[in-house]
Amino acid sequence: xxxxxxxxxxxxxxxxxxxxxxxxxxxxxxxxxxxxxxxxxxxxxxxxxxxxxxxxxxxxxxxxxxxxxxxxxxxxxxxxxxxxxxxxxxxxxxxxxxxxxxxxxxxxxxxxxxxxxxxxxxxxxxxxxxxxxxxxxxxxxxxxxxxxxxxxxxxxxxxxxxxxxxxxxxxxxxxxxxxxxxxxxxxxxxxxxxxxxxxxxxxxxxxxxxxxxxxxxxxxxxxxxxxxxxxxxxxxxxxxxxxxxxxxxxxxxxxxxxxxxxxxxxxxxxxxxxxxxxxxxxxxxxxxxxxxxxxxxxxxxxxxxxxxxxxxxx
Numbered sequence: 001x002x003x004x005x006x007x008x009x010x011x012x013x014x015x016x017x018x019x020x021x022x023x024x025x026x027x028x029x030x031x032x033x034x035x036x037x038x039x040x041x042x043x044x045x046x047x048x049x050x051x052x053x054x055x056x057x058x059x060x061x062x063x064x065x066x067x068x069x070x071x072x073x074x075x076x077x078x079x080x081x082x083x084x085x086x087x088x089x090x091x092x093x094x095x096x097x098x099x100x101x102x103x104x105x106x107x108x109x110x111x112x113x114x115x116x117x118x119x120x121x122x123x124x125x126x127x128x129x130x131x132x133x134x135x136x137x138x139x140x141x142x143x144x145x146x147x148x149x150x151x152x153x154x155x156x157x158x159x160x161x162x163x164x165x166x167x168x169x170x171x172x173x174x175x176x177x178x179x180x181x182x183x184x185x186x187x188x189x190x191x192x193x194x195x196x197x198x199x200x201x202x203x204x205x206x207x208x209x210x211x212x213x214x215x216x217x218x219x220x221x222x223x224x225x226x227x228x229x230x231x232x233x234x235x236x237x238x239x240x241x242x243x244x245x246x247x248x249x250x251x252x253x254x255x256x257x258x259x260x261x262x263x264x265x266x267x268x269x270x271x272x273x274x275x276x277x278x279x280x281x282x283x284x285x286x287x288x289x290x291x292x293x294x295x296x297x298x299x300x301x302x303x304x305x306x307x308x309x310x311x312x313x314x
Contacts, residue, residue: 018055021064026052035071092164095173096157106141117313125184127195136184137305142198152200159207170295177298179206179273183265202262206270213274
């Protein structure tokens with residue numbers, strides 16, 4: 001077909017692509033949606049992966065940004081920068097398997113008095129024995145009876161696997177061990193004379209605290225309702241209160257008792273480590289080297305502590 005003066009019809013304009021003006025939690029997107037609706041700005045509220053998005057046509061984007069920014073400033077803070085959904089670490093079960101093997105092996109060796117040593121006496125946490133540093137490690141691997149051991153195995157495997165998916169198995173268990181050892185060191189220093197305690201309960205509560213600290217700090221970076229932001233910490237404290245009052249978690253020279261101090265300190269240090277990790281956004285590296293180094297370091301520290309303890313029996 002020919003056209004006069006070589007005039008041809010212009011191609012149809014390409015459809016405009018909506019522009020994202022905010023991406024974040026559903027509650028905040030809904031709040032900003034009401035704001036844009038009140039200002040008669042056409043928009044759409046759509047789910048996107050693990051978050052929600054507000055989109056407008058390009059011609060309205062500048063005005064929508066201005067309204068959201070002004071509204072946020074009046075509330076006292078700019079809109080938060082949402083975190084991208086994180087890919088969980090693989091191999092979380094490896095750390096839990098290592099935890100199980102260490103506790104079962106220690107229980108067996110202590111039961112047969114390997115090397116003719118009284119493992120419970122050599123490795124138990126003892127008040128005022130800060131110079132015997134190995135007790136902060138060895139006490140975590142000893143248990144008074146099968147019920148005590150199985151309880152700590154069950155809860156420890158679950159909590160440790162969850163932490164492993166967030167931090168990687170090596171970093172997670174090294175962090176749990178570090179928090180639990182710090183808790184034991186404090187307990188050695190502040191517990192009354194004659195106080196003895198054993199059990200992985202302190203490490204279990206350190207793992208729960210680690211999870212609570214990670215979730216709490218990340219929630220604080222979102223402008224959710226106050227109770228939503230503090231929910232992870234509150235849930236962790238509730239678990240501490242509920243599980244930390246169980247029986248058979250520790251012992252004294254005279255009678256078995258619940259090591260409430262150890263539980264609370266483990267949870268406290270675990271929460272602090274989790275909060276710090278979330279604050280610094282670590283670890284970012286999903287490679288194996290860091291995980292292997294951290295996990296191997298944790299196992300070697302436990303083994304070294306037992307070597308020193310058994311050396312004192314000679």
